[in-house]
Structures are given as C-alpha cells and as structure tokens.
Amino acid sequence: MDDSCPPPPAQTTPLFTFGVIADIQYADIEDGSNYKHSRKRYYRNSLQLLRNAQHTWSTSAITPRFTLQLGDIIDGFNKRHEASDEALDTVMREFSSGPVQVHHVWGNHEFYNFSRDTLFRSRLNSSTAHCECVTDRQGGLQADGIYAYHFSPVPKFRFVVLDAYDVSLLGREESSVQYSNALKLLKQHNDNEDLNHPPESEGLERRFVKFNGGFSKEQLDWLDTVLTLADERSERVTVVSHLPVHPSSTDPICLAWNYDELLEILHSHGSVVCFMAGHDHDGGYHRDKDSGVHYLTLEGVIETPPDSDAFGTVSVYDDRMVLKGNGRIADRELLFP
Numbered sequence: 598m599d600d601s602c603p604p605p606p607a608q609t610t611p612l613f614t615f616g617v618i619a620d621i622q623y624a625d626i627e628d629g630s631n632y633k634h635s636r637k638r639y640y641r642n643s644l645q646l647l648r649n650a651q652h653t654w655s656t657s658a659i660t661p662r663f664t665l666q667l668g669d670i671i672d673g674f675n676k677r678h679e680a681s682d683e684a685l686d687t688v689m690r691e692f693s694s695g696p697v698q699v700h701h702v703w704g705n706h707e708f709y710n711f712s713r714d715t716l717f718r719s720r721l722n723s724s725t726a727h728c729e730c731v732t733d734r735q736g737g738l739q740a741d742g743i744y745a746y747h748f749s750p751v752p753k754f755r756f757v758v759l760d761a762y763d764v765s766l767l768g769r770e771e772s773s774v775q776y777s778n779a780l781k782l783l784k785q786h787n788d789n790e791d792l793n794h795p796p797e798s799e800g801l802e803r804r805f806v807k808f809n810g811g812f813s814k815e816q817l818d819w820l821d822t823v824l825t826l827a828d829e830r831s832e833r834v835t836v837v838s839h840l841p842v843h844p845s846s847t848d849p850i851c852l853a854w855n856y857d858e859l860l861e862i863l864h865s866h867g868s869v870v871c872f873m874a875g876h877d878h879d880g881g882y883h884r885d886k887d888s889g890v891h892y893l894t895l896e897g898v899i900e901t902p903p904d905s906d907a908f909g910t911v912s913v914y915d916d917r918m919v920l921k922g923n924g925r926i927a928d929r930e931l932l933f934p
C-alpha cells in the first residue's frame with residue numbers, strides 16, 4: 598500500500614435525506630396501555646410527537662425528499678368511537694403542514710378503521726399521489742386489491758412499499774376467498790378462541806396471530822420482478838412494510854407470517870440494502886451477516902413518553918445511509934453491502 602496517497606475525503610453532503618416515523622396511533626382519548634398492560638400508550642400526545650418530527654423536518658438545512666410513515670397512523674379505538682375520519686383528518690392536517698411528500702404504509706390499525714376499498718380511495722393511498730417518481734401508478738397489483746408500489750426519488754435509489762396484510766383476516770371481506778384462506782392458515786397454527794392471542798408454543802410460531810398477516814405469491818412474484826430490474830440497473834433498494842420480516846429484528850409476535858419467503862427473495866437480489874418496518878413498538882435492528890442487508894424496526898410513537906420523541910432522518914450517501922434518531926430512536930450507520 599502507498600501511504601503517500603491519502604484516502605478520499607468522506608462524503609459530507611448527502612445525495613438526499615428522508616424522514617421515518619412509525620405507529621403514531623393517534624386517538625383523541627385518555628392514555629391507556631398495550632394488550633399485556635406492560636407499556637403505556639399516549640393516544641393524544643402522539644400528535645404532538647408527530648408535530649415535533651414535522652418541525653425538525655421542515656426546519657432542517659436539507660429538506661427531506663419524502664417521509665416514510667410506516668403504518669398504524671391512527672388507533673383502532675377511533676372506530677369504536679366512530680371517530681376514524683376525524684382522527685385521520687387531524688393527523689393528515691399535521692402531515693400536510695410540512696413541505697414533504699409522505700409515503701404511507703398500511704398496518705393493522707388502518708384495517709381496524711377502514712375497509713381496503715376505502716383505503717384505496719383515501720389519502721393513505723400514496724401510490725396514486727401526484728408524484729413523477731411512482732413508476733407503476735396503474736400497476737396490476739392494485740387491481741387485485743394489493744397495496745404495493747415502488748418509486749425512485751433519485752437515480753440509482755429505489756423504495757418499495759409492501760402490503761403485509763395482503764394475506765390476512767384484516768381488510769378482507771369475510772365472504773372472500775382471501776379471508777377463508779387466511780383463516781385456514783391461521784387456525785393451522787393457532788387454536789385459541791381469541792385469535793389475537795398467540796399460540797402456546799414458544800418462539801417464531803407466536804407470529805400466527807390475527808393482528809399480523811403476510812404476502813401472497815402474487816405480491817412476492819411482483820417484488821422479485823421489481824428487484825430483478827433494480828439489480829440490472831445497479832440500484833440501491835430499501836423495502837418497507839408495516840410488519841418486520843427478520844426474526845432478529847423484532848419480537849416474534851410481530852413478525853410477518855411468511856417472513857421466510859420474503860427473506861429468501863430479499864437475499865437473492867444484490868440491490869437490496871435495507872428493510873424498514875414498524876409494528877413492534879420497542880423497535881429492533883439486525884444486520885443479516887450473509888447478505889449484509891440491514892433490518893430496522895422503528896420504535897413506535899404511541900408508546901413514547903411525552904418528554905421524548907420517536908422519529909428519524911436518514912441521510913443517503915453513495916456507500917451508506919446514516920440514521921439520525923430523535924428521542925428513543927438510536928443513531929445508526931447503515932453501510933451498503
């Protein structure tokens with residue numbers, strides 16, 4: 598090695614930045630707790646934490662290109678109080694106060710509040726937003742009721758939004774074939790009366806609960822095609838979904854049903870650099886050692902105390918992404934494989 602030749606200076610200006618936030622679960626109700634009563638939930642204050650995030654993004658030196666909202670934007674309790682539309686209006690007003698376009702992911706709480714058809718026609722369908730970067734706005738998947746799309750904010754970088762409730766009891770009509778297939782699958786693994794209660798068995802089987810779901814073969818094939826094209830174009834791809842798919846990045850009770858099939862596809866494409874999810878409010882992170890892909894599960898706003906925060910800003914460089922976390926979200930450097 599020639600030590601007279603200094604290393605190139607580290608790239609200091611990012612190519613672009615974007616915001617990330619998960620599980621806002623806003624509702625205009627008193628604070629409560631999670632299912633196991635082990636965590637407090639701050640239903641009203643979640644709006645203030647979104648406001649904090651918006652303030653940071655709209656005043657930062659580099660305006661983020663977009664924000665990824667990783668699902669569960671309002672809480673299922675809104676449905677019980679017939680306040681779904683009002684709660685969504687409140688949160689969307691907050692989002693639209695900022696300068697940044699939002700890409701929305703759908704989680705279980707979206708389906709507690711709205712039907713799949715309603716969601717497709719709503720502001721939470723960001724695949725139809727006026728955006729030159731959405732490449733297949735008329736994509737065939739949506740004709741079959743699957744909410745998945747991809748976009749490229751700058752050349753050589755692509756983001757894929759997945760529908761983790763494509764195979765699920767949530768968001769599917771009880772009379773549909775999809776519903777009966779999902780019920781059959783769930784009951785093969787979970788014999789509880791209350792299917793939101795995980796099966797007795799330890800470990801990964803606990804993912805077979807009603808509040809989770811999975812990816813149909815149609816969606817997996819579509820993803821495979823999108824990633825093949827990305828490989829050919831030497832792009833860096835970040836895939837997002839509400840449900841985590843790597844067992845080491847989450848509590849198994851939050852894992853997608855057929856996480857293994859999704860992992861197999863992600864790991865067969867060199868273009869994939871990162872996978873981001875929400876749903877597990879405690880967050881998680883794992884780097885797959887063979888593929889080098891980063892699996893990030895973002896801490897949820899809803900279980901974040903009012904004196905803290907839960908959002909991040911990601912700066913993207915040629916060789917890495919740098920997550921600047923706020924509040925209980927840690928800073929991370931995500932080197933590309």
Ligand code: ZN
Binds near residue numbers: 669706839
């Ligand atoms: Zn969720």
